[in-house]
Amino acid sequence: MATLQLPPGLEYNGQLVETSNGGVSDWVAYKKVKLYTNAFVILNDAKVLLGYKKRGFGTGLWNGFGGKVDPGETPLQAAVRELEEEAGIEAPLEHCGVLFFVVDGADAAFHIDIFRADEYTGTVSETDEMRPEWFSVQKELLPLTNPQTTADHDHDHAANPQATEEEGPEPETEGLPLPDIPLKQMWADDEFWMPLMFSRRFFVGRADFDADDKMLKWWFAAAPASLS
Numbered sequence: 001m002a003t004l005q006l007p008p009g010l011e012y013n014g015q016l017v018e019t020s021n022g023g024v025s026d027w028v029a030y031k032k033v034k035l036y037t038n039a040f041v042i043l044n045d046a047k048v049l050l051g052y053k054k055r056g057f058g059t060g061l062w063n064g065f066g067g068k069v070d071p072g073e074t075p076l077q078a079a080v081r082e083l084e085e086e087a088g089i090e091a092p093l094e095h096c097g098v099l100f101f102v103v104d105g106a107d108a109a110f111h112i113d114i115f116r117a118d119e120y121t122g123t124v125s126e127t128d129e130m131r132p133e134w135f136s137v138q139k140e141l142l143p144l145t146n147p148q149t150t151a152d153h154d155h156d157h158a159a160n161p162q163a164t165e166e167e168g169p170e171p172e173t174e175g176l177p178l179p180d181i182p183l184k185q186m187w188a189d190d191e192f193w194m195p196l197m198f199s200r201r202f203f204v205g206r207a208d209f210d211a212d213d214k215m216l217k218w219w220f221a222a223a224p225a226s227l228s
């Protein structure tokens with residue numbers, strides 16, 4: 001397998017397969033980089049917890065839970081802290097990807113370690129920064145072979161995954177139909193890498209945005225095999 005040329009801002013030593021790219025010809029230059037995290041709880045490969053951003057960067061969009069890595073913290077420590085601060089829960093987070101974004105008008109580029117967990121403890125709670133809600137993972141976001149997926153991804157199952165699975169507390173959504181992941185109210189990059197996350201393939205990617213949050217250029221790639 002040929003070694004891929006990664007966009008500036010990204011490093012990865014293992015094998016990668018390019019999954020998508022597009023947009024204008026040149027990457028935007030950046031001067032500074034800040035470290036961030038973003039964490040997703042995914043139950044039964046069928047439903048995901050997202051938060052509606054109530055203030056700060058990305059207000060009005062749904063996203064995972066995360067923020068800046070504080071001095072002295074590892075990205076994993078920051079991800080665990082942010083998940084607790086923004087959603088009120090703890091989860092055994094696993095590193096599943098790295099994203100790099102340059103947004104016109106932001107004071108630094110975003111280097112974001114992405115984490116996922118299949119379970120959580122605690123009670124999902126709204127905070128002053130995020131309003132958490134469960135969403136069904138629609139079929140369009142599951143285009144890749146996922147050998148570990150055992151769930152039937154129809155909406156009935158996603159609405160009540162405990163019908164066939166026992167793990168994980170589900171008090172907020174039990175018995176209720178869930179909406180699909182609201183891609184139109186999310187960053188435009190998400191539809192390119194979320195399928196890789198749901199397929200458990202380690203992914204890397206970069207996207208550049210203009211001042212109106214329009215995606216100008218993007219590139220995503222993933223490891224050929226699923227995470228264990």
Ligand SMILES: COc1nc(N)nc2c1ncn2[C@H]1C[C@H](O)[C@@H](COP(=O)(O)OP(=O)(O)OP(=O)(O)O)O1
Pocket residue numbers: 036037038056057058063064065066067068101103110112187189190209
């Ligand atoms: C530009 O594209 C992006 N796409 C996605 N999916 N996520 C993004 C993008 N740019 C930033 N993010 C993520 C990274 C972080 O998880 C949050 C932003 O974190 P925030 O600014 O809220 O950081 P905090 O430390 O929580 O901020 P406060 O200083 O307000 O506490 O968005």
